[in-house]
Amino acid sequence: MLDQITNLAGLLKDPSLLETRAYVNGTWTDGDKGTFDVRNPARGDVIAEVADLSRAQVAQAIDAAYAAQKDWAQWTGKERAKVLRKWFDLMMENQEDLGTILTAEQGKPLAEAKGEIAYGASFIEFFGEEAKRIYGETIPGHQRDKRLMVMKQPIGVAASITPWNFPNAMITRKAGPALAAGCAFVARPAKETPLSAIVLAVLAERAGIPAGVFNVVPSSSSSEIGKEFCENGKVRKLTFTGSTEVGRILLKQAADQVMKCSMELGGNAPFIVFDDADLDAAVEGAIACKFRNNGQTCVCANRLYVQSGVYDAFAEKLAAAVKKLKVGDGLKDGTDLGPLINPEALEKVREHVADAEAKGAKVLLGSEDPGLGGGFCAPLIVTGATQEMKFATEETFGPLAPLFRFDTVDEVIELANDTIFGLASYFYAKDLSRVYKVAEALEYGIVGVNTGIISTELAPFGGVKQSGLGREGSHHGIEDYLEMKYVCLSI
Ligand SMILES: NC(=O)C1=CN([C@@H]2O[C@H](COP(=O)(O)OP(=O)(O)OC[C@H]3O[C@@H](n4cnc5c(N)ncnc54)[C@H](OP(=O)(O)O)[C@@H]3O)[C@@H](O)[C@H]2O)C=CC1
Ligand SMILES: O=C(O)[C@H](O)CS(=O)(=O)O
Numbered sequence: 001m002l003d004q005i006t007n008l009a010g011l012l013k014d015p016s017l018l019e020t021r022a023y024v025n026g027t028w029t030d031g032d033k034g035t036f037d038v039r040n041p042a043r044g045d046v047i048a049e050v051a052d053l054s055r056a057q058v059a060q061a062i063d064a065a066y067a068a069q070k071d072w073a074q075w076t077g078k079e080r081a082k083v084l085r086k087w088f089d090l091m092m093e094n095q096e097d098l099g100t101i102l103t104a105e106q107g108k109p110l111a112e113a114k115g116e117i118a119y120g121a122s123f124i125e126f127f128g129e130e131a132k133r134i135y136g137e138t139i140p141g142h143q144r145d146k147r148l149m150v151m152k153q154p155i156g157v158a159a160s161i162t163p164w165n166f167p168n169a170m171i172t173r174k175a176g177p178a179l180a181a182g183c184a185f186v187a188r189p190a191k192e193t194p195l196s197a198i199v200l201a202v203l204a205e206r207a208g209i210p211a212g213v214f215n216v217v218p219s220s221s222s223s224e225i226g227k228e229f230c231e232n233g234k235v236r237k238l239t240f241t242g243s244t245e246v247g248r249i250l251l252k253q254a255a256d257q258v259m260k261c262s263m264e265l266g267g268n269a270p271f272i273v274f275d276d277a278d279l280d281a282a283v284e285g286a287i288a289c290k291f292r293n294n295g296q297t298c299v300c301a302n303r304l305y306v307q308s309g310v311y312d313a314f315a316e317k318l319a320a321a322v323k324k325l326k327v328g329d330g331l332k333d334g335t336d337l338g339p340l341i342n343p344e345a346l347e348k349v350r351e352h353v354a355d356a357e358a359k360g361a362k363v364l365l366g367s368e369d370p371g372l373g374g375g376f377c378a379p380l381i382v383t384g385a386t387q388e389m390k391f392a393t394e395e396t397f398g399p400l401a402p403l404f405r406f407d408t409v410d411e412v413i414e415l416a417n418d419t420i421f422g423l424a425s426y427f428y429a430k431d432l433s434r435v436y437k438v439a440e441a442l443e444y445g446i447v448g449v450n451t452g453i454i455s456t457e458l459a460p461f462g463g464v465k466q467s468g469l470g471r472e473g474s475h476h477g478i479e480d481y482l483e484m485k486y487v488c489l490s491i
Contacts, residue, residue: 023201025064026211068212069184084128120169127176154182167193267423271301277428289452339375349398423463
């Protein structure tokens with residue numbers, strides 16, 4: 001049996017990082033609705049009771065952000081950069097503790113959690129630097145007495161709704177550009193993983209980010225808070241990461257205010273192995289791409305297409321590699337796959353496997369239960385996958401690798417593009433002409449070529465079709481938090 005987490009604070013070098021209250025206008029605040037439980041997904045034991053804010057309290061946080069944003073926008077980019085750098089430094093100095101908190105509430109192995117802290121912090125570092133480079137422009141006038149200028153100014157109050165799968169990085173990927181641009185920020189984290197969001201506020205306070213500029217409003221109710229964000233006239237920007245289904249709801253709600261929205265939504269990534277691929281590299285990439293965070297990422301390979309000539313060899317190599325993956329408690333050294341976030345996630349994996357078998361697929365590996373109970377699932381490989389099976393159209397969001405067979409390049413491009421999603425895609429090949437043609441033909445916002453991991457703060461991350469709107473990361477990422485003002489000056 002795995003150890004239950006009876007004293008999370010006792011696992012930390014700095015127990016004061018484990019905060020359970022909301023952070024509103026620079027004040028640690030209890031919830032009008034009491035508290036809600038946060039559970040360790042490995043065993044389901046309660047690890048914290050977190051402030052449960054009401055919609056009225058979230059409105060107060062928006063008021064505070066609205067007031068604070070006016071002064072924050074007067075800070076020079078260089079001044080904002082300095083305090084954001086301090087925030088980054090504090091995240092990295094406390095990386096171990098932030099990783100432990102993240103693993104305790106989300107389940108991913110500690111090594112991955114610490115990696116997420118570094119990934120999340122990189123957005124604060126990068127956009128802190130970008131704060132100094134928010135340039136306007138002058139344009140030659142259309143008449144002799146006219147001088148044309150373009151100013152870039154912060155949108156105002158930005159509100160975020162983020163998922164449980166990357167409870168640190170999905171917030172910093174938004175708060176970094178928002179604060180760098182001079183916006184104020186109100187973050188509503190997923191109810192499964194509020195602690196990672198709250199500790200960001202602990203460090204924001206220590207870094208000297210002014211009261212009201214960065215607020216965290218945990219709540220057990222998501223829809224009520226989403227409505228407040230969409231209906232409150234002081235909010236000018238909504239930024240969301242999560243399912244396409246919820247993205248649609250929020251876009252409809254935000255339409256009444258014509259609110260600017262950034263949407264980082266669902267995916268259904270194809271992972272294509274051509275017959276000229278380096279199969280060992282492709283297996284390594286498939287393991288990283290499919291099983292990172294136990295398959296619970298929007299950019300995980302959801303469909304693996306393998307060209308006929310190498311199908312059996314790839315399947316054999318992949319099975320050998322998957323067998324080495326260790327399922328267990330994320331806080332224990334050597335764990336590769338922690339628990340899934342909740343019983344529903346485990347049920348979805350089982351539903352996709354049962355559907356595939358009923359339609360003729362074979363479970364090559366992973367039918368056995370890892371024998372750990374709780375939210376644990378053995379990593380699975382299914383062969384004989386076809387487009388008629390559920391995982392061809394739905395995100396599995398779990399450790400299931402379905403192998404599809406194909407013969408020609410044109411065939412696999414059509415299969416890969418046959419989805420409403422368009423976030424990440426991957427393929428392994430060596431022929432330069434084929435690489436260029438396939439990269440052009442894939443209808444996705446992101447294409448990984450001979451790699452299974454594409455995430456970096458330096459690149460524009462986002463999807464096409466129903467995978468989202470806007471881009472996060474790279475110098476493009478700050479544009480979503482700026483308004484462009486055209487000034488026509490008659491002299
Ligand atoms: N593209 C991506 O990065 C992600 C995609 N997904 C996909 O979504 C599926 C479900 O995962 P899940 O975490 O439940 O994702 P959801 O989209 O359901 O939730 C994401 C966030 O939105 C909140 N939320 C849910 N409903 C509403 C609403 N009506 N108004 C406002 N906020 C709302 C959730 O709150 P709360 O959790 O507190 O209810 C959470 O904070 C996954 O299986 C996966 O397919 C999930 C996460 C990330
Ligand atoms: O939502 C997600 O799954 C993340 O965006 C994936 S990543 O940015 O950490 O790769």
